[in-house]
Amino acid sequence: MAVKSFKGGAHPPERKDRTSGLPIEYLRGAKSVVIPVNQHFGAPLQPLVKVGDQVKRGQKIADAEGRMTVPVHASIAGVVKKIEPRTQSNNVDGPCIVVEADGSDGVDFLAPLDGFACTKDEALARIREAGIVGMGGAGFPAHVKLAPSKPIAMVIANGAECEPYLTIDERVMIERPGDLVEGVALTMRIVGAPKGVIAVEENKAHAVAGLEKAVAEKGRGLDIEVQLLKTKYPQGGEKMLISAVTGKEVPSGGLPMDVGCVVQNIGTLVAMVEAFREGKPLVERGLTISGAACASPKNVVVPIGTLISDLVAEGKIEVNEADLGRVIFGGPMMGTAVPHYAIPVQKNSSGVLLVSKKEAEHYVEHSCIRCGRCMRACSCRLSPALLNQALLAGDWEDAEKIGLLDCVECGTCSYVCPARIQLVQRFRVGKQLLRAKKQKEAQNACK
Amino acid sequence: MPASNLLLSSSPHAFAPATTRKVMLAVIIALLPATGYGIYLYGLPALILVIATVAASVASELLFRAAIKAPRSVGDLSAIVTGLLLALILPPSTPLWMAVLGAVFSIVVAKEFFGGLGANPFNPALIGRAFLLMSFPAAITTWHKPLQGIVDAATTATPLNLVKQGASLADVAAQLGQGDVGGLYWQLFLGNRSGSLGESSILLVTIGGLFLLGLGVIQWIVPVAVLGTTALFSWALGMDPLFSLLSGGVVFGALFMATDYSTSPLTPLGKALYGAGIGLLIAVIRKFGGFPEGVTYAILVMNMLSPFLDKLRVKKYGYVAPKKPAKAAAPAKEAAK
Numbered sequence: 001m002a003v004k005s006f007k008g009g010a011h012p013p014e015r016k017d018r019t020s021g022l023p024i025e026y027l028r029g030a031k032s033v034v035i036p037v038n039q040h041f042g043a044p045l046q047p048l049v050k051v052g053d054q055v056k057r058g059q060k061i062a063d064a065e066g067r068m069t070v071p072v073h074a075s076i077a078g079v080v081k082k083i084e085p086r087t088q089s090n091n092v093d094g095p096c097i098v099v100e101a102d103g104s105d106g107v108d109f110l111a112p113l114d115g116f117a118c119t120k121d122e123a124l125a126r127i128r129e130a131g132i133v134g135m136g137g138a139g140f141p142a143h144v145k146l147a148p149s150k151p152i153a154m155v156i157a158n159g160a161e162c163e164p165y166l167t168i169d170e171r172v173m174i175e176r177p178g179d180l181v182e183g184v185a186l187t188m189r190i191v192g193a194p195k196g197v198i199a200v201e202e203n204k205a206h207a208v209a210g211l212e213k214a215v216a217e218k219g220r221g222l223d224i225e226v227q228l229l230k231t232k233y234p235q236g237g238e239k240m241l242i243s244a245v246t247g248k249e250v251p252s253g254g255l256p257m258d259v260g261c262v263v264q265n266i267g268t269l270v271a272m273v274e275a276f277r278e279g280k281p282l283v284e285r286g287l288t289i290s291g292a293a294c295a296s297p298k299n300v301v302v303p304i305g306t307l308i309s310d311l312v313a314e315g316k317i318e319v320n321e322a323d324l325g326r327v328i329f330g331g332p333m334m335g336t337a338v339p340h341y342a343i344p345v346q347k348n349s350s351g352v353l354l355v356s357k358k359e360a361e362h363y364v365e366h367s368c369i370r371c372g373r374c375m376r377a378c379s380c381r382l383s384p385a386l387l388n389q390a391l392l393a394g395d396w397e398d399a400e401k402i403g404l405l406d407c408v409e410c411g412t413c414s415y416v417c418p419a420r421i422q423l424v425q426r427f428r429v430g431k432q433l434l435r436a437k438k439q440k441e442a443q444n445a446c447k
Numbered sequence: 448m449p450a451s452n453l454l455l456s457s458s459p460h461a462f463a464p465a466t467t468r469k470v471m472l473a474v475i476i477a478l479l480p481a482t483g484y485g486i487y488l489y490g491l492p493a494l495i496l497v498i499a500t501v502a503a504s505v506a507s508e509l510l511f512r513a514a515i516k517a518p519r520s521v522g523d524l525s526a527i528v529t530g531l532l533l534a535l536i537l538p539p540s541t542p543l544w545m546a547v548l549g550a551v552f553s554i555v556v557a558k559e560f561f562g563g564l565g566a567n568p569f570n571p572a573l574i575g576r577a578f579l580l581m582s583f584p585a586a587i588t589t590w591h592k593p594l595q596g597i598v599d600a601a602t603t604a605t606p607l608n609l610v611k612q613g614a615s616l617a618d619v620a621a622q623l624g625q626g627d628v629g630g631l632y633w634q635l636f637l638g639n640r641s642g643s644l645g646e647s648s649i650l651l652v653t654i655g656g657l658f659l660l661g662l663g664v665i666q667w668i669v670p671v672a673v674l675g676t677t678a679l680f681s682w683a684l685g686m687d688p689l690f691s692l693l694s695g696g697v698v699f700g701a702l703f704m705a706t707d708y709s710t711s712p713l714t715p716l717g718k719a720l721y722g723a724g725i726g727l728l729i730a731v732i733r734k735f736g737g738f739p740e741g742v743t744y745a746i747l748v749m750n751m752l753s754p755f756l757d758k759l760r761v762k763k764y765g766y767v768a769p770k771k772p773a774k775a776a777a778p779a780k781e782a783a784k
Contacts, residue, residue: 010463013461091455249764250765252763252764252766324453333458334459337457337458337460339455359461360460363462367566368565369467371664371708372708373465380765381764382764385713403763406764415462415463417463
């Protein structure tokens with residue numbers, strides 16, 4: 001099999017060996033959960049329950065009207081104790097519904113539905129009602145992504161998992177290849193794509209045989225193939241994945257559908273299959289808990305809303321407190337550092353890293369030596385060093401020309417910079433400021 | 448809650464091992480074979496010259512930054528690189544006070560006046576040499592025969608001087624004790640000839656350059672462009688291309704001076720044109736200029752164009768040239784942006 005890839009990128013130490021061989025542990029016995037009301041990219045939701053209400057596992061507890069909304073469900077059976085703002089994994093306080101288990105085992109799932117026999121509208125409605133969002137990080141509503149306004153030629157299952165440490169997608173590919181393939185087939189059916197590709201980084205080549213076997217057994221005779229990709233960050237970025245697999249580039253400012261592609265996260269595909277087969281809403285997810293300050297690295301499936309601090313208190317995760325320097329939700333390249341670990345796992349949490357003091361070392365910015373490493377590493381072929389220069393000079397016009405708004409914020413530039421310049425950090429802020437500036441100009445132009 | 452001592456910062460939370468200091472250290476290591484050979488050829492005076500320029504560079508950076516109350520920066524080792532580079536492109540007989548003056552000029556005027564590391568538009572070591580060459584033309588064009596000590600009796604002309612004065616390659620070969628031009632090439636490659644302290648051994652300079660290429664510290668585009676165009680235009684102007692590459696400081700300049708981060712373009716196309724420009728200027732200066740050698744000025748002139756060459760950026764991911772009405776015919780220009 002030809003190994004494909006994109007131009008640029010970097011290869012940070014993978015550190016996946018700590019968990020890649022460990023089967024997924026199902027830790028479903030949470031005594032309480034803190035469920036953020038808003039876990040998707042889109043319009044905010046309203047809670048449907050009030051303090052004191054009894055809820056069943058799978059019961060819808062928050063929803064709203066509108067296309068860009070995805071409901072949230074109770075992940076354990078119990079009683080609503082509080083509805084209050086709590087710190088979420090994006091470091092922002094947001095409304096959360098606190099549910100405490102009451103020993104009841106009430107389950108309130110949807111009725112099973114044959115995703116291959118129902119209408120497309122029924123299928124999309126099911127995906128929304130089951131609360132499915134992109135579980136790779138962005139939390140984009142799946143029912144919106146799967147109703148593209150352009151013809152789709154290819155569905156790509158994103159098995160790159162290019163972030164260091166994270167191995168949960170790898171474990172799903174090894175342990176549940178049949179469900180994964182069914183998810184691909186289901187997605188192909190919904191978007192009407194004739195071809196499916198399961199794209200896997202080379203460091204997970206051992207999963208390929210199982211996947212190919214599953215394609216033969218569960219693929220419904222569809223054209224689904226497994227494609228190996230070079231192990232390189234950010235191979236799993238949507239744009240990089242598409243250009244690696246198809247050789248086409250998503251146009252600037254465009255979406256994957258503009259090149260006839262839909263990209264789905266591994267966890268999302270499996271969750272979709274469960275939403276049809278068992279009627280099970282997105283009430284739990286798999287994630288990798290690792291890091292040098294984590295004495296018991298593992299791959300787990302936990303109810304949405306499980307606090308990491310509870311897992312620690314219950315002894316399910318052992319933390320080397322003395323050595324703990326940083327707690328990260330997500331991977332080390334794009335994840336968020338959080339101030340403590342009383343923070344709930346949510347629909348888009350792919351991992352929690354307990355990073356040691358040594359790894360968490362803080363660096364001071366030095367001056368740019370113009371070595372050009374960022375220029376070669378940029379996955380979007382922007383010119384980070386020149387962009388940085390433009391932003392420091394306040395030259396917005398030049399910054400936009402160099403491609404500030406095209407930056408996918410993968411962070412490879414900052415990773416490779418020998419002067420530890422906060423490149424992607426500056427670009428993130430710059431993007432926001434430039435967008436605000438353009439908006440203001442547009443408003444003024446209207447007056 | 449073990450909250451307070453956790454570090455918060457924006458991602459990424461991991462960094463590649465390369466640091467500015469390690470990059471500079473790699474350059475210093477890459478220069479050591481050529482430096483060692485220069486000391487072997489010219490003895491103790493050469494060693495003292497190297498130590499003097501390095502010490503003067505470091506000291507002037509320390510003092511200048513202390514005087515303007517800027518953070519100390521000698522830890523990045525770039526001053527050592529500048530001092531070492533300057534020593535290697537000076538005649539081994541350069542008086543110490545002159546070399547020290549050159550080093551101070553390199554660091555203070557060419558580098559720190561512009562804001563320090565990364566902000567200087569011109570290569571500091573080359574500015575130091577150009578400054579000395581203009582101020583003390585006689586001293587900076589006095590060359591000594593290798594392995595005979597820095598004594599008046601051992602002064603000689605460099606192979607490039609001889610050619611400039613009209614000698615044929617066979618004459619130069621005879622001067623260097625070689626029977627034919629093939630032997631001359633070989634001797635020039637190994638480096639036993641008069642010239643600047645560290646430029647003469649093409650072999651050792653290339654080993655240093657390959658070390659940096661292998662580590663990814665420098666990229667191949669600029670050296671290949673410089674060497675390729677030097678050979679091409681030397682040939683076009685009726686000079687022997689191989690002799691052009693093996694004599695003077697072309698290889699040293701291509702690998703260690705033209706690749707200087709601060710003063711060369713960042714983009715691949717910019718690098719290629721920059722290198723090609725240097726090669727063209729070297730050939731032109733050698734053929735038509737007043738000096739037998741033109742590497743210093745060729746690189747300094749092209750340094751000037753670096754910021755403009757940086758405008759030749761690669762095509763961005765997913766960028767499609769905006770569709771214009773049929774009459775507009777400038778899509779090629781747009782695509783380069």
